[in-house]
Amino acid sequence: MFGYYLDLALHSLKRNKALTALMVLAIALGIGASMTTLTVLHVLSGDPLPGRSGTLYYPQVDPRDNGGLLPGKEPPEQLTYIDGLNLLHAKRADRQALMTGGAVPIQPDSAALDPFYVEARYTTADFFPMFGTRFRYGQGWNAADDEAKAREVVINSELNERLFGGANSVGRTLRIGDTTFRIAGVLDDWAPSPHFYDLNTGSYGYAEQVFMPLLTALDLHMDHNGSTDCWGNGAGGAGHIYPAASCVWMQFWVQLDTPAKAADYKEFLIHYSEQQKALGRFVKAPNVRLRNVMQWLSYEMVVPDDVRLQTGLAFGFLLVCLVNTVGLMLAKFLRGAGELGVRRALGASKRALFAQLLVESGVVGLVGGIGGLLLALLGLWVVRHRPSDYAALAHLDPTMLFTTFLLAVGASLLAGLLPAWRACQIAPALQLKSN
Amino acid sequence: MQIKPILAALRRHRLATLLIAVEIALACAVLCNACFLVARRWTMIEINSGVDESSLAVLTVNGFEPSQAADVNARMLAGLQAIPGMQSATLISEVPFGPQTGAAGISHDAESFKNLIGVVDFVLAGPGTYKALGLKLIEGRLPQPDDYRPATSFAPEDAQVLVTRALAEHAWPGESPLGKDFWCDKMHFRVMGVVDHFARAQPSQYNMQQGEWTVFTPVVPGGSLAGTYLLRARPQDVQRALQAARAAVPKIAPDVVLDQDNSKTLGDLRASYFKTDRIMIGLLLGVVVLMLGVTALGIVGLTSFWVAQRRKQIGIRRAIGATRGDILRYFQTENFLIVTFGIALGMLLAFVLNAVLMKFYELPHLPLYYLPLGALALWGLGQLAVLGPALRAAAVPPVVATRSV
Numbered sequence A: 001m002f003g004y005y006l007d008l009a010l011h012s013l014k015r016n017k018a019l020t021a022l023m024v025l026a027i028a029l030g031i032g033a034s035m036t037t038l039t040v041l042h043v044l045s046g047d048p049l050p051g052r053s054g055t056l057y058y059p060q061v062d063p064r065d066n067g068g069l070l071p072g073k074e075p076p077e078q079l080t081y082i083d084g085l086n087l088l089h090a091k092r093a094d095r096q097a098l099m100t101g102g103a104v105p106i107q108p109d110s111a112a113l114d115p116f117y118v119e120a121r122y123t124t125a126d127f128f129p130m131f132g133t134r135f136r137y138g139q140g141w142n143a144a145d146d147e148a149k150a151r152e153v154v155i156n157s158e159l160n161e162r163l164f165g166g167a168n169s170v171g172r173t174l175r176i177g178d179t180t181f182r183i184a185g186v187l188d189d190w191a192p193s194p195h196f197y198d199l200n201t202g203s204y205g206y207a208e209q210v211f212m213p214l215l216t217a218l219d220l221h222m223d224h225n226g227s228t229d230c231w232g233n234g235a236g237g238a239g240h241i242y243p244a245a246s247c248v249w250m251q252f253w254v255q256l257d258t259p260a261k262a263a264d265y266k267e268f269l270i271h272y273s274e275q276q277k278a279l280g281r282f283v284k285a286p287n288v289r290l291r292n293v294m295q296w297l298s299y300e301m302v303v304p305d306d307v308r309l310q311t312g313l314a315f316g317f318l319l320v321c322l323v324n325t326v327g328l329m330l331a332k333f334l335r336g337a338g339e340l341g342v343r344r345a346l347g348a349s350k351r352a353l354f355a356q357l358l359v360e361s362g363v364v365g366l367v368g369g370i371g372g373l374l375l376a377l378l379g380l381w382v383v384r385h386r387p388s389d390y391a392a393l394a395h396l397d398p399t400m401l402f403t404t405f406l407l408a409v410g411a412s413l414l415a416g417l418l419p420a421w422r423a424c425q426i427a428p429a430l431q432l433k434s435n
Numbered sequence B: 001m002q003i004k005p006i007l008a009a010l011r012r013h014r015l016a017t018l019l020i021a022v023e024i025a026l027a028c029a030v031l032c033n034a035c036f037l038v039a040r041r042w043t044m045i046e047i048n049s050g051v052d053e054s055s056l057a058v059l060t061v062n063g064f065e066p067s068q069a070a071d072v073n074a075r076m077l078a079g080l081q082a083i084p085g086m087q088s089a090t091l092i093s094e095v096p097f098g099p100q101t102g103a104a105g106i107s108h109d110a111e112s113f114k115n116l117i118g119v120v121d122f123v124l125a126g127p128g129t130y131k132a133l134g135l136k137l138i139e140g141r142l143p144q145p146d147d148y149r150p151a152t153s154f155a156p157e158d159a160q161v162l163v164t165r166a167l168a169e170h171a172w173p174g175e176s177p178l179g180k181d182f183w184c185d186k187m188h189f190r191v192m193g194v195v196d197h198f199a200r201a202q203p204s205q206y207n208m209q210q211g212e213w214t215v216f217t218p219v220v221p222g223g224s225l226a227g228t229y230l231l232r233a234r235p236q237d238v239q240r241a242l243q244a245a246r247a248a249v250p251k252i253a254p255d256v257v258l259d260q261d262n263s264k265t266l267g268d269l270r271a272s273y274f275k276t277d278r279i280m281i282g283l284l285l286g287v288v289v290l291m292l293g294v295t296a297l298g299i300v301g302l303t304s305f306w307v308a309q310r311r312k313q314i315g316i317r318r319a320i321g322a323t324r325g326d327i328l329r330y331f332q333t334e335n336f337l338i339v340t341f342g343i344a345l346g347m348l349l350a351f352v353l354n355a356v357l358m359k360f361y362e363l364p365h366l367p368l369y370y371l372p373l374g375a376l377a378l379w380g381l382g383q384l385a386v387l388g389p390a391l392r393a394a395a396v397p398p399v400v401a402t403r404s405v
Helices: A002-015 A019-043 A082-092 A128-130 A143-147 A157-164 A214-220 A259-278 A293-300 A303-333 A339-343 A350-383 A398-424 A428-434 B004-011 B013-044 B066-081 B130-133 B166-172 B208-212 B238-252 B265-272 B277-309 B311-319 B324-360 B370-394 B398-402
Strands: A056-060 A096-108 A116-123 A135-138 A152-155 A173-176 A179-187 A210-213 A223-225 A251-255 A288-292 B056-063 B086-091 B103-106 B116-125 B137-142 B158-164 B183-185 B187-195 B214-218 B229-233
Touching: A002 A116, A002 A143, A002 A350, A002 B013, A002 B103, A019 A339, A019 A350, A019 A398, A056 A128, A056 A223, A056 A259, A082 A251, A096 A128, A096 A210, A096 A214, A116 A214, A128 A173, A128 A251, A135 A157, A143 B324, A152 A157, A152 A173, A157 A179, A210 A214, A210 A339, A259 A288, A288 A293, A293 A398, A293 B311, A303 A398, A303 B324, A339 A398, A339 A428, A350 A398, A350 B229, A398 B214, A398 B265, A428 B229, B013 B208, B013 B370, B056 B238, B066 B229, B066 B238, B066 B324, B086 B238, B116 B166, B130 B187, B137 B166, B158 B166, B166 B187, B166 B208, B166 B311, B183 B238, B187 B398, B214 B229, B214 B311, B229 B238, B265 B277, B277 B311, B277 B324, B277 B370, B311 B324, B311 B398, B324 B370
Parallel strands: A116 A210, A152 A179, B116 B214, B158 B187
Antiparallel strands: A056 A251, A056 A288, A096 A116, A096 A173, A096 A223, A096 A251, A135 A179, A152 A210, A173 A179, B056 B229, B086 B229, B103 B116, B103 B183, B137 B187, B158 B214, B183 B187
């Protein structure tokens, strides 16, 4: 039966080429626009560390006094250096890393290269195993190196390419400022997107080229990059090298393998806050948060406003296209009312006619879907050539490919429902008589 | 033109009529809101920075210890001023459309933020910077040599400053801002003058009114005022002077590192700062045009169907004396009625959409004048779309009435 309906549908579509083309075009444009924006949205709200993000948590405590500039009931988005060290040394999680961002001057050995700055991350050792960074050569440093303020660094593959032509540089030396470091490891292409562990440096398309033990970096007065929020007498400024004790500027991540451990850790944070209050460091009642990666990203609303606006706009456009298709399909089906009357008179049930008309709209949807897919590919190509920091991420993956067709066929079937129902209401006798 | 017969005919095509009306309504809602968003972005892009952008460039170096700041400044300023074509090289902490360096909350009271004025940008500026920027003083006086204070954080402890008119009107509405005091915690500032316009570093991160909440702060070079230099040259020379300055940095100060990304002309900084906004405007307009096109094609399709369906009736009307003009006007009036119905629905929808957008974005209410403009556009669109099918209808010969099919 389906084959016969398909045959009828193709026949009927061929008869009104202009109308069919118009419907296909409307569906294709609507699908193309909405799939382009939806893909961008999908990519940008994706999981930066699939498989791991569920067990990674971002503890927040509230060390502020009651005055100050930082508003709201939410605790600050970062930690003070003291709280960071305390939580790090408490070692209450399966893994934990304290970190902040910076920039370091690389002094290449080769005279052909001028000194240049690269983005850096100052962190403690667990960063690498906790985030599951992939290494091309060597490995990270260990906790003992952290305490010893070892002169060791991990560099990424881009810097390795620039300085050593991509060769295995583990064990070689690297001059940063006035200090000589030993390269402990070279990362493979590893740049989680969004840059979840520190959103202050930009959410997308950001990758540090040098990773340095935190205490080493602070000891050597390396430049700090990122957000600093202060309260009380905290305004540090250029006279001091690093922000004062009443400033938050550190990120702290922990790995907690089970939900029970996460609950325990939250208890620990409350306990810690109470203890600090008893010591007089904290003023407020315990105000703690423990969000995992995805919760953190949604709390921080990392997806750019423009992207959400574009998606909304594209779906508005799809809606206009659909209403348009409903109208055109209605015209098309009613124009073929004579034929439908004949089929009814020859014994076809209303249901059979309905099914036949839906097959017809399904065909329009499928062709429109293919057109929409091509338009979406074109749209994504355009997005990739735009100067935004997420441009390079805009690719169609199999999920989105499947969604495109589902959306296209579903949308045009939906658009076909009303006209098909209306066309089935025709009294066969009337149609036969008038002709 | 009689409207009653048209309404009677439409009542027999309720579904199709409703569909066109809904399409027009959706188009109306999206059109009004999209144009509103475009207009807002356009105003943002056109923000008056208050400075002579075409004559200015900025050059940033870093990689020196704070203790070296004064020494680096002295060498850099002397070296940069010696470049041919350079009218002046002075110190500044941030320029419009460059990186933001000193934003802080200010308040009417000392050591309290209860009476908050807002978050403003403190632009630290060395001697000569006011003149180089080309700011326009509208009230008060310019900084004198002893107004320049040392600063080791984002601002000096106590200083006389210039504020923008936008900030003055916000902080002291209806009063003269001259001599007024404001604080940032313990730091104290007094207004000595008001400039017409001066955009902050990242204006589009704030709403439209706050884009010019800028405090021009005279500061002695050194301390936290180091490493960022404002270069001024004639507009036709500025690109060349900047190139020469960038090339000269390794010779002037071999111990510092040039910040490539933040050493550009102000024109380039502005262009790249608003690039994404320009793209967004293009995108919004593109969608609007496509949507109107699709709507028009939909009207053409449905009206063509009606014309085909009513061929016989049109023939009869022609046979009993209706002119071509009558038939043409019939379809035009019919379209006008449907579109009017759609617009009425669309205005409601436009406000709903605006309310939804306001919930997610910092947007004011949709100004009312967008509605008549949107209505005019859609009436025009409807008439344009219906013209083809209506002309075809008018061309139906009366003889059709006598044929059986």
